[in-house]
Amino acid sequence: MKKFENIVIATDLDGTYFGTKSYIVGRNLESVKYFCENGGHFTFATGRLPLFIRKPIPDPREHVNMPAVLGNGTCIYDFGEDRAIRQEFVDSRDVIEIVSFARSIEDEIGSRATYDKGFVGYNFDNPIVKREYERLPDFMERSYLPLERWGELDLYKTNIVASDECIDRLYPILKEKYSHKVGVTRSASFMIEIIPLGVTKAAGLERLVKEYFDRPMTLCCVGDYDNDLEMLRLADISACPSNANDNVKAICKHCLCSNDEGVIADLIDLLDRENS
Numbered sequence: 001m002k003k004f005e006n007i008v009i010a011t012d013l014d015g016t017y018f019g020t021k022s023y024i025v026g027r028n029l030e031s032v033k034y035f036c037e038n039g040g041h042f043t044f045a046t047g048r049l050p051l052f053i054r055k056p057i058p059d060p061r062e063h064v065n066m067p068a069v070l071g072n073g074t075c076i077y078d079f080g081e082d083r084a085i086r087q088e089f090v091d092s093r094d095v096i097e098i099v100s101f102a103r104s105i106e107d108e109i110g111s112r113a114t115y116d117k118g119f120v121g122y123n124f125d126n127p128i129v130k131r132e133y134e135r136l137p138d139f140m141e142r143s144y145l146p147l148e149r150w151g152e153l154d155l156y157k158t159n160i161v162a163s164d165e166c167i168d169r170l171y172p173i174l175k176e177k178y179s180h181k182v183g184v185t186r187s188a189s190f191m192i193e194i195i196p197l198g199v200t201k202a203a204g205l206e207r208l209v210k211e212y213f214d215r216p217m218t219l220c221c222v223g224d225y226d227n228d229l230e231m232l233r234l235a236d237i238s239a240c241p242s243n244a245n246d247n248v249k250a251i252c253k254h255c256l257c258s259n260d261e262g263v264i265a266d267l268i269d270l271l272d273r274e275n276s
Contacts, residue, residue: 002039010045015224027262044068073204074156092151113158128161158194202230
């Protein structure tokens, strides 16, 4: 039996597998290749959706060798077959209500929702929304529908964006008011994510591993922010980069090097020593 045959590594991308500004860390890529060649199973568990991975990673098949958990669990995607295995969408009526309410108490917020072909945005005066739209590659759609028409699209998730200080004020209010209807989490200091209720990276990974393998597996998860917490609690081995936030560091078994230095390579080195 190959040394990593019963091990799955699932990693977040931004702030974790990627270096700063979403570049591929060469050391990570080399270590993942070694891990997979020796029987390991490697995948992503990220807030990004398929199209949004293909800008930094044109061919994800060079990285993963099993389906991935995308959109914080809203889409399970097989890059080998280039198709979604399972998809879940947030109710647009909830999105419209929440974004309208958030705007009523914090007028600086912007919002953008993700669907299969791109973004639909709200409040293009917000510099974060404006910047994200300007950076979209040509193969993604940029929709400019008014908020009341967002129901015309199947939305995986909605992001409310603003300054860190604004999001700090808004997050507990939205979590208390709407957590009975939708999932409310944070994936960055400037962002609140609204996803379908009960949908998480953890739930997607747990189901994927059970369906994909016919034997018990050791699940290793790596993440850096609050939307990774449930996944890290699920893991048999939890790890984070040194740049992770304090909530993540508090629950991880291993705090390794920074995302710029190759935290996934650090984890694989650790597993290699334990399995030698």
